[in-house]
Amino acid sequence: MSDIQLSHIDHAYGGQTVLRDFTHTFAGGKITCILGPSGCGKTTVLRLIAGLEAPGNGSIVVNDERVTENGKILVPAYKRRTGFIFQDLALWPHFTVYQNVAFGLNEHHAKNVGQKVKDMLDLFNLSNEQKKYPHQLSGGQKQMVAIARSLVLRPQALLMDEPLANIDIQVKSRILEHLLSIHQADPFTIIYVTHDHKEALDIGNSIVVMNQGNIIASGNSEEIIHSQHIFLKSFIKT
Numbered sequence: 001m002s003d004i005q006l007s008h009i010d011h012a013y014g015g016q017t018v019l020r021d022f023t024h025t026f027a028g029g030k031i032t033c034i035l036g037p038s039g040c041g042k043t044t045v046l047r048l049i050a051g052l053e054a055p056g057n058g059s060i061v062v063n064d065e066r067v068t069e070n071g072k073i074l075v076p077a078y079k080r081r082t083g084f085i086f087q088d089l090a091l092w093p094h095f096t097v098y099q100n101v102a103f104g105l106n107e108h109h110a111k112n113v114g115q116k117v118k119d120m121l122d123l124f125n126l127s128n129e130q131k132k133y134p135h136q137l138s139g140g141q142k143q144m145v146a147i148a149r150s151l152v153l154r155p156q157a158l159l160m161d162e163p164l165a166n167i168d169i170q171v172k173s174r175i176l177e178h179l180l181s182i183h184q185a186d187p188f189t190i191i192y193v194t195h196d197h198k199e200a201l202d203i204g205n206s207i208v209v210m211n212q213g214n215i216i217a218s219g220n221s222e223e224i225i226h227s228q229h230i231f232l233k234s235f236i237k238t
C-alpha cells in the first residue's frame with residue numbers, strides 16, 4: 001500500500017486562499033487524522049485528494065500515480081479508487097441495506113457480489129438489517145452502511161470527513177471498533193478529519209494539526225500531546 005503525497009499545494013475559492021504550500025505525505029496503510037479548527041482547510045485537503053477540486057498549484061501522487069500536476073487534474077475522481085464518507089451521508093433511500101452495499105459492485109460488474117456484500121455486512125454486524133430501507137435504520141446503522149458501501153469496493157484510500165460527528169458516543173465507539181478491526185485485518189489508507197482531539201488521539205497512527213491552511217504540527221499521538229507549540233497547547237487540552 002503506497003502513500004498519498006501532496007506537494008506544495010495552493011488552493012483558493014474565489015480569490016480567497018484556503019491552502020498555502022500544503023505539503024504532506026499520508027502514510028499508506030495507516031490512519032492519519034487531520035485535526036484543526038473550523039475553516040482551516042481540512043475538507044479541502046480531502047476534496048483535492050479525491051479529485052473533486054483541482055488545486056491552484058502543486059502536485060498529488062496517490063499510490064505512485066501522479067493524479068494532479070501543476071494545478072491540473074490528470075486522473076479524474078471516478079478513476080482514483082478513493083472512498084469518501086461525509087457527515088451527512090447519502091444512502092439510496094429506495095434501496096435496501098443489501099442493495100446499497102451491492103450498488104457499486106454491480107456498477108463495476110464485480111464477481112461474487114452476494115458473498116462480498118454478505119462478508120461486509122457480517123463485519124459491521126448488519127446482517128439482520130439487510131432487507132431494511134435507510135429510513136428504518138438508526139443514525140449509527142446508516143453510517144455503518146455508508147462505510148460498508150465504500151469498503152466493499154476495496155478503495156485504495158478511505159477519506160472520512162467527520163463521519164461520526166452526529167452519532168452518540170457509545171454507538172460511535174462501536175462503529176470505530178468495527179472500522180479499526182477491519183483495518184487491522186487488512187490495512188488500507190484512511191484519512192480521517194475530525195474536530196475531536198480525543199478521537200484523533202485514540203484512532204490515529206499519526207495526526208496532522210492544521211491551522212489557517214497549513215500544517216502546524218504532525219506526529220504520533222505522544223508527539224502531539226507533548227508538543228510545546230503554543231497553538232496546540234490551547235487547542236488540545238488532555
Ligand SMILES: Nc1ncnc2c1ncn2[C@@H]1O[C@H](COP(=O)(O)OP(=O)(O)OP(=O)(O)O)[C@@H](O)[C@H]1O
Pocket residue numbers: 013014018036037038039040041042043044045195
Ligand atoms: N466551495 C467553496 N466556495 C467558497 N469557499 C469555500 C468553499 N468550500 C470551502 N470554502 C471556504 O474555505 C475555507 C476552508 O473550508 P474547509 O471546508 O476546507 O474547512 P474545514 O477545516 O473542513 O472546516 P469545517 O471544520 O468547518 O468543516 C472556509 O473558509 C470555507 O468557508
